[in-house]
Structure formats: structure tokens, C-alpha cells
Amino acid sequence: MKRRYKSWGRYPRAEQEAVRLWWRNEPFPSHALDGKTALPRGNGRSYGDSCLNDGGVLVDARGLDRFVAFDPATGILRCEAGVLLADILALAVPKGWFIPATPGTQLVTVGGAIANDVHGKAHHRDGTFGRHVRRFELLRSDGARLICSPTEHADWYRATIGGLGLTGLILWAELALKPIANPYIAAESIRCESLDAFFEVSAESDEGYEYTVAWIDCTARGPSLGRGLFARGNHAPDGISNTPRPPGRGFTFPVELPVSLVNGLTLRAFNRLYYNRQREARTQRIVHYAPFFYPLDALREWNRIYGPRGFFQYQCVLPGSDGRTAVHEILERIAASGEGSFLAVMKVFGDLESPGILSFPRAGVTLAVDFPNRGQPTLALMESLDAVVRAAGGRVYPAKDARMSAESFNDYYPQWRELLPFIDPQLSSSFWRRTAGALT
Amino acid sequence: MRRVLIVGATSAIAEATARRLAADGDALFLAARNAEHLQAIADDLRVRGATQCETAVFEATDYAAHADLIEAAQTALGGLDTLLIAHGTLPDQKACEASFETTRRAIEVNALSVISILTHAANLFERERQGTIAVISSVAGDRGRQSNYVYGSAKAAVTTFLQGLRNRLHPAGVQVLTVKPGFVDTPMTSAFAKGPLWASPEQVARGIHRAIQKRKDVVYLPGFWRLIMRVIREIPEAVFKRLSL
Numbered sequence: 001m002k003r004r005y006k007s008w009g010r011y012p013r014a015e016q017e018a019v020r021l022w023w024r025n026e027p028f029p030s031h032a033l034d035g036k037t038a039l040p041r042g043n044g045r046s047y048g049d050s051c052l053n054d055g056g057v058l059v060d061a062r063g064l065d066r067f068v069a070f071d072p073a074t075g076i077l078r079c080e081a082g083v084l085l086a087d088i089l090a091l092a093v094p095k096g097w098f099i100p101a102t103p104g105t106q107l108v109t110v111g112g113a114i115a116n117d118v119h120g121k122a123h124h125r126d127g128t129f130g131r132h133v134r135r136f137e138l139l140r141s142d143g144a145r146l147i148c149s150p151t152e153h154a155d156w157y158r159a160t161i162g163g164l165g166l167t168g169l170i171l172w173a174e175l176a177l178k179p180i181a182n183p184y185i186a187a188e189s190i191r192c193e194s195l196d197a198f199f200e201v202s203a204e205s206d207e208g209y210e211y212t213v214a215w216i217d218c219t220a221r222g223p224s225l226g227r228g229l230f231a232r233g234n235h236a237p238d239g240i241s242n243t244p245r246p247p248g249r250g251f252t253f254p255v256e257l258p259v260s261l262v263n264g265l266t267l268r269a270f271n272r273l274y275y276n277r278q279r280e281a282r283t284q285r286i287v288h289y290a291p292f293f294y295p296l297d298a299l300r301e302w303n304r305i306y307g308p309r310g311f312f313q314y315q316c317v318l319p320g321s322d323g324r325t326a327v328h329e330i331l332e333r334i335a336a337s338g339e340g341s342f343l344a345v346m347k348v349f350g351d352l353e354s355p356g357i358l359s360f361p362r363a364g365v366t367l368a369v370d371f372p373n374r375g376q377p378t379l380a381l382m383e384s385l386d387a388v389v390r391a392a393g394g395r396v397y398p399a400k401d402a403r404m405s406a407e408s409f410n411d412y413y414p415q416w417r418e419l420l421p422f423i424d425p426q427l428s429s430s431f432w433r434r435t436a437g438a439l440t
Numbered sequence: 441m442r443r444v445l446i447v448g449a450t451s452a453i454a455e456a457t458a459r460r461l462a463a464d465g466d467a468l469f470l471a472a473r474n475a476e477h478l479q480a481i482a483d484d485l486r487v488r489g490a491t492q493c494e495t496a497v498f499e500a501t502d503y504a505a506h507a508d509l510i511e512a513a514q515t516a517l518g519g520l521d522t523l524l525i526a527h528g529t530l531p532d533q534k535a536c537e538a539s540f541e542t543t544r545r546a547i548e549v550n551a552l553s554v555i556s557i558l559t560h561a562a563n564l565f566e567r568e569r570q571g572t573i574a575v576i577s578s579v580a581g582d583r584g585r586q587s588n589y590v591y592g593s594a595k596a597a598v599t600t601f602l603q604g605l606r607n608r609l610h611p612a613g614v615q616v617l618t619v620k621p622g623f624v625d626t627p628m629t630s631a632f633a634k635g636p637l638w639a640s641p642e643q644v645a646r647g648i649h650r651a652i653q654k655r656k657d658v659v660y661l662p663g664f665w666r667l668i669m670r671v672i673r674e675i676p677e678a679v680f681k682r683l684s685l
Contacts, residue, residue, distance in 0.1 A: 022452075022627050025476045063627075066484035091487065 005058055008303055009047040010256075010310030011373050011402055014054035014430055022063040024080055024171040028141045030426060033057050037428035038141075040165040042112030043084060045105055047313040048402030049430035050116070050164050056428060059169060061111055067091065068172055075177035076134070081111030081170040086297075088175075093289070097177035098235070100126040104345075106294050111170040116399040117162035117359040121211035121231075121293065124350030126178070128361050130161035131352065136173035141426035145171075150355075159422035162356025164398060166432060167422045184236035184243060185211070185292040190282045191275075195226025195328055199365075202348045205232045211292075217271040218344035218369055221335045225328065228346070229278055236286055247290045250298035253305060260307035260372040264338050271342070296343075309373040314382055315397040316389045317349060319364035326392035327365050330385055334369060337381045341370035357418050360397045368400070379403060398431060406438035441491055442466040442572075443520050445513040447498065447557060448527025450477040452626035453576060456645035457524060462490035469513035469520075471498035472527070492517065500527050500553035507560050514564075521568075522652070523561050525554055525575045530628050536590040543590050550594035555601055562605055565614045572652055573609075574617040575602055579660065582620070582669045585685040606657060617651055618658045619644075622665040 005016060018041075019032040029038070039053035041060045052058075064082035071077075075097040077088065085099055086106035092098065103118040112118075117130040126132070135149035138160055146168070148157040160167045188209075192198045198214055205212050209232040216228035296302055303311070318326040327346070334340050344367065351363040371378050386408045389396060395412035396404050409416070416436055428437075444461055446454050449470035458468060462485040470485075470493065472478050478495040485493045494516040498509055514520045531546035554575060565571035580588055581595030599618055606616035623629065623638045639662050647661040660666040675683070 020627075020630060023477055024480065066480055067487035068480075068483050070487045 005041065005044060005052070005060075007048055007051050007402070008045050009312055009373075009400075009402060010303055010306065010308075011312065012049055012052070012054075012430070014049070014052040016053050016055065017057045018060050019057055020060040020063050021082075021169075024064055024066075024137075028139050028143060028169065028426075029059060030141055033426060038426055039429045040081075040111060040115070040169050040427070042082065042109030042115075043107055045108045045112065046116065047311075047400040048398075049434065050398050050401070050432075051112075052430040053428060054430045061169065062109065064111075064171065070095075072097070075179060076174060077177055078172060078174040079110060080172045081114075081136075082109050084109055085113065088177075089289075092177055093180070093183050096179055096181070098180045098289070099175070100132045100178045101129040102293055103129070104294065105297055106290075107297060110173050110175070111165075114161055114170055114173060115163060115165040117354055117356045117361070118399070119349070119361045121213045121233075121347065123352075123361060124206050124212065124348065125210050127350065127352030128162075128354045128356075128359055130355040130359065132176050132178075133161065133355075134174040134176055136160070137171040138168040139171050140168045141424050156422060158355060158357050159419055160356075162354065162359035163419060163422065164358065164429060164432065166419070166424065166427045166429065168424050168427070180235045181238040182236055182240065182243070183246070183289050184240060184286050185233040185289055186236045186240075186284070187231060187233035187287050187292055188282060188284050189278060190230040190232070191278055191280070192230050193227050194223060195324075195331065198226055198228060198230060198346065199324060199348070201230045201232075205230070206348070206350070208234075210234050213345060213347045215274070216331070216344040216346050216367075217275045218331060218334050218340040219268045219271045220275075221332070225331050225335065226346075227275060228344075229275065231292075233287075233292060240286055242286065244286060244288050246288050247298060250300060252300040253302050256304045257307045260309065260311070261305045262311070262342065262370075262372040267340050267342070271340075274342075306370075306372050309375075311373050312371045312378060312382065312402055313368060313400040314371065314385060315360075315366060315368035315400045316385065316394050317360065317362055317364045317366040317397075318389065318392045318394040319362055320393070322392050323365045323394070326388050326394065327367055329388050330367060333381065333384055333388070337377070339371050339374070339378055339381050341372075344369045357415060358398070358413055360395060360399070362395070364394065368397075398435075401431065404435065406435050409435035410439055442522045443469075443513075443517040444522040444524060445469045445471065445510065445517075445520055445561075446524045446526065447471045447509075448500075448525065448576075449495075450474055450481060451526045451528070451576075451628070452641040453621065453624060453644050453648070454524060454526035455481055456641040457526070457648045458485055458490075459488055460645055460649040462486075462488040462493070465489050465491050466522075467492040467517045468494070469517055470495045471509055471513075473497065473499060500549050503553065503556045506553075506556050510557070510560050510564060520564070521570060522572045523557075523565075523574070524648075525557060525573075527553070528576065528628075530588075531590055533586075533588050533590060546590050547594050547597075550591060551597040554598050558601065558605060562609060562614075566609055566612045569612045570614065572615040572617065572655075573602075573605070574615075574619060574648060574652055576619045576621065576648075577602070579620050579622050579665050579669050583672050583680070587685060615652070615655045615657075617648075617656055619648055619651070619661060620659065620665065620669075621661045622668070
């Protein structure tokens with residue numbers, strides 16, 4: 001059956017068949033492949049082509065959305081791979097548990113979160129999502145079912161976390177949740193007038209705050225370059241008064257716009273307004289976890305705002321003390337280009353090791369920026385950003401990429417060949433063929 | 441807390457409905473053909489809050505076993521006040537045209553087996569003077585069309601049977617709910633191209649859950665199907681027979 005499967009950035013477009021999985025005891029769907037390759041698919045929140053398999057088959061695992069077991073005493077949850085983080089939170093938060101290392105949307109599947117070893121505002125405390133995965137079951141195309149954990153099939157565990165879905169079908173996983181007293185976050189927002197101010201606030205926040213991230217005005221230049229609002233927070237303690245109401249159902253952006261609403265004019269205006277929204281140097285509020293972690297989930301299908309050509313997201317991490325200089329250079333190049341986004345996000349990662357061979361996060365500063373797809377100029381800008389990231393010894397996030405060159409990939413992930421023995425012969429993706437495929 | 445028997449519990453609509461009942465803390469007894477699938481669903485429903493969740497393997501056309509099934513549910517749950525019948529198949533119309541055996545099989549699974557279970561359950565609920573009987577019929581039963589009239593006539597039989605049953609059980613205070621889903625994106629319809637009229641099993645489940653709570657008689661799900669089917673029923677037969685529907 002043909003269905004229009006897109007990535008979150010709605011670029012590139014791909015044609016592929018789909019097979020849907022409904023049961024975890026089903027065999028690997030080799031019978032439906034007709035000699036083509038397959039790619040496991042979660043909720044399609046990857047931005048680029050790591051969740052596409054042009055000319056092949058997608059194995060849609062959203063039907064695997066059952067819980068298997070949950071112990072409210074220990075916070076150990078076992079569930080199928082197509083369960084959304086939103087479903088887990090709806091179940092676990094009222095029982096006093098939260099997802100450690102949650103990304104900026106709760107609309108991703110557990111399988112996708114493992115395959116991309118996702119990260120979030122707690123990286124400096126909790127590391128990546130993969131660190132909280134106790135075990136999972138992997139179904140290979142030859143029918144083998146492997147239970148993988150740090151101690152059983154440990155090599156497969158390392159290959160599959162961050163393995164971009166290429167090592168097999170993840171059927172279920174067991175997660176260790178973290179205890180909370182209530183659904184609320186004690187949040188602060190601090191105005192940072194420059195890049196230096198960001199690094200200062202970030203360094204002073206690492207110790208006392210579980211969650212940190214900054215929104216950056218990526219149109220600001222000169223002494224204001226890197227200015228933004230630094231958000232930090234902790235789970236609220238027991239016994240707070242004046243609890244905020246949980247958010248409503250939000251809105252769905254109704255149609256794909258004929259042209260992108262994001263252009264030079266709206267960008268500068270939005271960024272200026274957003275930055276100046278907060279007059280005070282610091283505000284403090286108690287908020288529900290949903291708007292704190294997932295502000296964009298309230299506007300469903302927000303990607304439609306970018307019009308039919310879609311958009312790119314560029315996320316890099318720049319390690320070590322040179323990271324500061326490199327991120328300055330990157331912000332300078334973005335501001336000079338006039339490209340840029342409503343949502344530029346910056347965070348300093350901690351040094352907790354990521355468990356996956358191909359995991360993206362490492363110690364350093366990470367910057368994520370959306371670019372509306374304006375074709376060649378946008379691609380040229382990102383290529384020039386790659387030059388900075390490569391020189392700084394950093395890397396770019398495959399889950400958000402639709403365009404990095406094979407050479408860049410090789411520089412970013414020199415260890416990628418370690419993954420080869422674990423890749424299932426019947427699995428592939430557009431991303432993998434475009435990068436590793438061009439190198440072998 | 442309801443005590444619910446769900447027949448055809450591994451169907452996508454039944455599973456989605458059961459999740460809502462589990463969240464209410466109901467006690468559930470699930471019957472379906474595949475034991476492994478039943479196990480997966482029962483584990484899920486327990487996590488989601490079901491006070492109790494038991495399973496039994498069940499074959500729709502094993503009529504002799506239907507009374508036992510209801511009794512097993514009663515025993516396991518300590519009583520029974522809600523029945524949801526959701527099992528069914530989507531027969532291949534062309535294959536039915538070519539073979540009476542295929543047609544008979546389709547009618548047995550989609551109509552006779554439902555009527556058999558209803559016969560036992562109706563007597564029980566009438567005696568106890570309480571309860572809810574909800575059955576998944578279909579908009580396809582509202583009018584015969586060349587593309588699926590075997591399925592449609594089975595569903596029409598169920599719909600009409602339920603009308604009569606509702607009439608009979610009303611004095612006993614038993615709710616009889618006829619659920620008429622339109623196009624629903626489930627494994628049963630996986631071969632179809634999906635368009636804007638298609639609903640998710642979750643949407644349909646929300647409607648069933650609400651209809652049970654509000655003690656409705658008949659619901660179209662999603663609700664716009666009530667209007668569509670009214671129009672379709674109004675087309676004169678002389679015109680209708682010329683349409684390729």
C-alpha cells in the first residue's frame with residue numbers, strides 16, 4: 001500500500017511502499033519486501049532522510065503501541081517500540097515518574113528515540129536516552145530475536161542505540177524512569193545579552209539545574225551576537241501551592257502554506273520581538289511540564305508553516321574550549337546569510353558518555369537551527385557551516401540531516417565502519433545510502 | 441467499575457475501546473482467536489489501569505461454546521454487566537460471488553455468530569435487569585452496494601436484530617448500542633488506499649466509550665456518517681441500481 005510518508009522537514013520527498021506492524025510476535029516482514037530494502041519507521045519526527053527509504057519499503061511500527069509491564073514502585077517500564085513518549089508520560093507522570101533525557105517533542109516513539117539516541121535539556125545530568133534503556137528486543141531479517149542490554153549482546157546494544165534503525169527491528173524496550181513529586185517544573189528564564197553571557201549562565205546553571213537550554217536570536221550580530229533567553233529548571237518539590245493548569249489540546253496548523261511564512265522579514269521581526277518579550281533580567285515561574293519541555297507540540301504540524309519546499313534543521317556539536325570560537329563563527333555566518341529561524345536553540349552538553357557507536361551527543365556546545373529551504377543558497381550556507389564544524393572536530397546530527405556530504409559524515413563519525421557488521425542486510429535508508437553508501 | 445466481556449478483543453477498534461475502559465478501572469474479559477495477541481493486549485490493559493484482565497481463546501463459529509464463554513466471563517469477573525462484540529471479517533466480495541461457501545462463511549462470522557452470542561447474553565441481562573450490550577455493526581449495513589453487499593447484508597442482519605433486541609430489553613433497563621463505524625484504518629482494511637473520510641480506531645473508540653456512558657441506542661462514528669448514510673438511503677432504488685458504488 002502506498003502512503004505518503006514524509007520526514008518532519010518535508011524534504012526530501014521520497015517514494016516508498018509501507019508495511020505496517022501490529023504485533024510483536026509477528027515474523028520480520030521479508031515477504032513484503034519484494035527484493036527491496038526496508039527501514040523501520042516510528043512517528044516520522046526525524047527531520048531529514050534518516051526516516052526515509054526512497055525506492056524501498058518502510059516498516060511502520062506505530063502499531064506496536066502496547067505497554068508490557070510497569071512497576072510503579074521502581075519506575076521500570078517495558079513497552080513496545082511504537083509507543084510515543086507522550087503515552088508514557090500520560091501513564092507515568094500521575095504515578096510519580098518522568099522520562100529522563102526527553103527530547104523537545106513527546107511525539108516520538110521509543111524505537112525512534114533509541115535508534116537516534118535522542119537527547120534533551122537534561123543532557124548535562126542524564127546523558128542521552130540510550131543510557132536509560134535497560135534492554136530491548138531486536139528482530140533481525142533472518143528471524144533471530146536478540147535481547148540486548150549492557151550485559152547481553154552488548155555489542156548489538158551499542159550498535160542499535162543511535163544505529164539509525166539499520167541493525168534490525170526494535171520490538172520492545174525496557175526503560176528506567178526517574179522519580180518526580182508532581183508534574184510541575186520550577187522554571188527560570190534569564191536574558192543573556194551576548195554569547196559570553198550565555199556561556200556564563202550555562203556554566204553557573206549546570207550544578208543547580210537539571211534542565212538547561214537557550215533560545216538564541218540568530219539574526220543578532222556584533223556585540224549582540226548570541227543573545228537570547230536562557231531557560232533552566234528543576235522538577236518542582238512536593239507541596240507547591242498555586243499549581244498551574246495542564247495545557248489544553250493545542251492547535252493543529254491546518255494547511256501547508258503555498259509559500260514559506262519564514263523569510264528574512266518575519267525572521268528579524270520575530271526574533272526581535274521574542275527576545276524583547278522578556279524585559280526583566282530573570283523571571284521565575286512554576287509551569288506544567290508540557291509547555292516547558294514541548295512548547296511546539298501545542299502547535300501540531302507546525303512544519304507546514306515552511307510551505308511545500310520544506311525546511312532543513314542543522315544541529316551540530318562543537319567540542320572543547322574551541323567550541324566557543326566555532327559557535328561564534330557559525331552564528332556569525334548564519335546572521336550574515338540572512339537565513340535563519342524562529343527557533344535557534346543552544347545548549348552545553350555534559351560529558352556523560354553516549355552508549356551508541358553512532359550516538360551524536362558528546363561534551364561540547366550544541367546549536368540547532370531551522371532553515372527554510374530556499375534551495376542552493378541554503379545548501380551553500382550549511383556546507384559552509386560544515387567547514388567550521390569539521391575544523392573544530394565537531395559533528396552534525398544525522399536525525400536532523402538531509403544534506404551532509406559523505407566526506408563530512410566520514411569526518412564526523414570516523415567510527416562508522418564499526419557499525420557495518422551489525423547492519424541488517426535487508427535494511428537501509430536514504431540517509432545511509434547518501435552518506436556511508438557513497439564511502440564504501 | 442464495569443465488568444466487561446469483549447468478544448473479538450484483538451480487533452483494532454475493540455483494543456482502542458478497551459484502553460478507555462481500562463483507564464476507567466474496569467474489569468475485562470477478552471475473547472479472540474489468537475492467544476499471543478490476547479496476551480499482548482491483556483498485559484497492556486493491566487498497565488493502563490484495568491482492575492482485572494482475563495483472556496480466553498474463542499472461535500466465532502463454534503456456536504456450542506458461546507454459552508460457556510459468557511459463563512466463564514461471569515465467573516472470572518464475579519458478574520457481567522457490559523458486553524462488547526467487535527469480531528468480524530471483511531470478506532472479498534468477488535470471492536463471495538464466485539462461491540456460496542465463502543459467502544456462507546462470511547455471513548456466519550459476521551452475522552450468525554453475533555446473533556448466537558447475543559441470544560445468550562440477552563437472556564442473562566434481561567434476567568438481571570441491567571447491563572449494556574454494544575455491538576460493532578457498520579454503515580455498510582445501511583444499504584446494499586455491489587462492491588460489498590455480502591458484508592453489508594451480514595451487518596444489516598445484525599443491525600435489525602439489535603433493533604428488535606433493544607425494543608425487547610428496554611423494559612428490563614438494558615442498553616443495546618448499535619455502533620456503525622464508517623471507514624476505519626485498521627489491519628482489516630490495510631489493503632485500501634486511505635482518504636479524508638478515514639478515521640482512526642482511537643476516534644471510533646472515543647465515540648463508543650461516550651455512547652456507552654450516555655446510554656445511546658445507535659451511533660455513527662465519526663458522526664458525519666449519519667448524514668452521509670441518510671443521503672445514501674434516500675436515493676431512489678431506480679437511481680441507486682445504476683450507480684457504481
